[in-house]
Amino acid sequence: MGKSKNIDHFNLLKYVYFKTDTVSNKREIASSIGRYAQLYKDDVYFFIEDEIFKKKYMDVVYQFYRTILYNISDIRYAKLCEKVDNFYKNEVMDKMKKFYFYKKNKIKLARKDRIQKPLILEGNSAVTLKKIEEGTIDLIFTSSPYYNVRQYANYISYNNYLDEMSKVLKECYRVLDEGRFIIINVSPVITKRPGREFESIRYPIHFDFHNILTNSGFYFVDEIIWIKPEPSVSNRIGGYLQTHTSLSYKPNCITESILVYRKNANFLLDKNILLYKNKKVITKDNVDTSNCWNIPPANDKIHSAIFSQELCNRVLKYYSYDNDVVLDLFAGSGSFGVAAINTNRIPVSCEINKNYINYIKERIRDYDYN
Numbered sequence: 001m002g003k004s005k006n007i008d009h010f011n012l013l014k015y016v017y018f019k020t021d022t023v024s025n026k027r028e029i030a031s032s033i034g035r036y037a038q039l040y041k042d043d044v045y046f047f048i049e050d051e052i053f054k055k056k057y058m059d060v061v062y063q064f065y066r067t068i069l070y071n072i073s074d075i076r077y078a079k080l081c082e083k084v085d086n087f088y089k090n091e092v093m094d095k096m097k098k099f100y101f102y103k104k105n106k107i108k109l110a111r112k113d114r115i116q117k118p119l120i121l122e123g124n125s126a127v128t129l130k131k132i133e134e135g136t137i138d139l140i141f142t143s144s145p146y147y148n149v150r151q152y153a154n155y156i157s158y159n160n161y162l163d164e165m166s167k168v169l170k171e172c173y174r175v176l177d178e179g180r181f182i183i184i185n186v187s188p189v190i191t192k193r194p195g196r197e198f199e200s201i202r203y204p205i206h207f208d209f210h211n212i213l214t215n216s217g218f219y220f221v222d223e224i225i226w227i228k229p230e231p232s233v234s235n236r237i238g239g240y241l242q243t244h245t246s247l248s249y250k251p252n253c254i255t256e257s258i259l260v261y262r263k264n265a266n267f268l269l270d271k272n273i274l275l276y277k278n279k280k281v282i283t284k285d286n287v288d289t290s291n292c293w294n295i296p297p298a299n300d301k302i303h304s305a306i307f308s309q310e311l312c313n314r315v316l317k318y319y320s321y322d323n324d325v326v327l328d329l330f331a332g333s334g335s336f337g338v339a340a341i342n343t344n345r346i347p348v349s350c351e352i353n354k355n356y357i358n359y360i361k362e363r364i365r366d367y368d369y370n
C-alpha cells in the first residue's frame with residue numbers, strides 16, 4: 001500500500017496504525033506512511049509530529065525518523081529533525097543521519113597509496129606508528145601485553161597499563177582505513193600473589209578493552225572464542241578435584257577472546273568490499289561457521305606468548321585480501337608478519353623489545369626498517 005498514491009489508502013494505513021498493537025505491524029505501517037510524504041507532505045509531517053515523541057516503540061520511531069531524513073530539504077522536516085535529535089539523543093538515529101548524508105553527498109571511497117614492502121618498526125608503537133600515513137592500513141591483528149604477567153612487561157598499575165593501551169589504540173584508529181577491522185586477542189590474567197597471606201588479583205582485560213576500543217572510535221562487531229585443548233593450559237582445577245569443596249572451584253581456562261571491532265565509517269561494509277571487486281573468491285576452502293575456533297596454541301624458544309600460524313591464517317583469510325597492508329602493533333616474535341607474507345599480504349610489525357626485533361628480522365626477509 002506504501003506504493004499507492006491514493007489518499008484513501010493513506011487514511012486506511014493511519015487507521016490500521018492505531019488499531020494494531022504489534023510493533024512489527026506498526027513499524028511496517030510507519031514505513032509505508034513515510035512513502036506518502038512525496039505526495040502528501042503536510043499530512044505525513046503532522047502525523048509524524050504527533051506520533052514520534054510518544055516514546056512508543058523505538059523500531060517505529062526509527063521509521064518516522066527515516067522519513068524525516070528523506071524530506072530534510074523541507075525546512076519543517078529539518079526543524080523536526082533537530083527537535084527529535086535533542087529529544088531522544090539516540091545512537092541509532094545518530095548513525096542513520098551520518099549514513100544518510102554520506103550517501104546523499106555521493107562520497108566516493110578512495111584508496112590511498114599503500115607501503116609496498118614489509119616494514120619493521122622498533123620502539124613504543126604509540127610513537128612509531130606516527131610514521132605511518134593516516135588510513136593506509138587494511139587490517140590490524142595483535143595480542144596485547146598481558147599486563148604484568150609476562151617477563152617482558154612492567155606497568156606500575158593496571159590503570160597505567162590501560163592508559164598505555166589507549167595511547168596505542170588511538171594511533172591504530174588513525175592509521176586504519178575507514179570501515180576496516182581491528183582484531184585483538186586478549187584473555188583474563190592473574191598476577192602473582194605478593195605472599196601467601198594475600199589474595200591474587202584476576203583482571204578481565206577483555207572487558208576493559210571494549211571501553212578503550214569504543215572510546216578510540218571503533219565499534220563492536222564480534223567476539224570469537226579461541227578454544228585450546230585442555231591439556232595445553234595451566235591446571236587450576238586440581239585443588240577442587242582433591243577436596244570437592246564448594247567455593248574453591250577454579251575451572252581450567254581453555255578459551256581466549258578474539259575481539260573483532262570495525263573503524264567507524266558512515267557507510268556499509270559493501271563499500272569496502274567493492275574496492276576488491278576484481279579479486280577471485282575462493283569457495284572451496286574450510287569455513288569456520290561458528291564463533292568458536294578450536295586451535296592448539298604454539299610454542300617458541302625465544303618468545304613466551306606467540307600466535308600460531310593457524311590463528312593468523314584464519315584472521316587474514318576472513319578479514320583481509322591479497323596485497324593488503326596488515327599491522328601487528330605488539331609483534332613479539334613476528335608470527336603474524338610471517339603468516340602475512342605467506343598469504344601475500346604486506347606486514348607492518350611494531351615491537352619495543354630489541355631481542356624480539358632481531359628475531360623478527362631473522363624471520364622476515366626483505367623489509368624496510370624504522
Ligand SMILES: C[S@@+](CC[C@H](N)C(=O)[O-])C[C@H]1O[C@@H](n2cnc3c(N)ncnc32)[C@H](O)[C@@H]1O
Nearest residue numbers: 124125143306307330331332333335351352353
Ligand atoms: C603478547 S606479546 C605478542 C606476541 C606475538 N603475538 C607473537 O606472535 O609473537 C606482546 C608483545 O608486545 C610488546 N610490547 C609491549 N608494549 C609495547 C609497545 N608499547 N610497543 C611495541 N611493542 C610492545 C612486548 O615486548 C611483547 O613482545
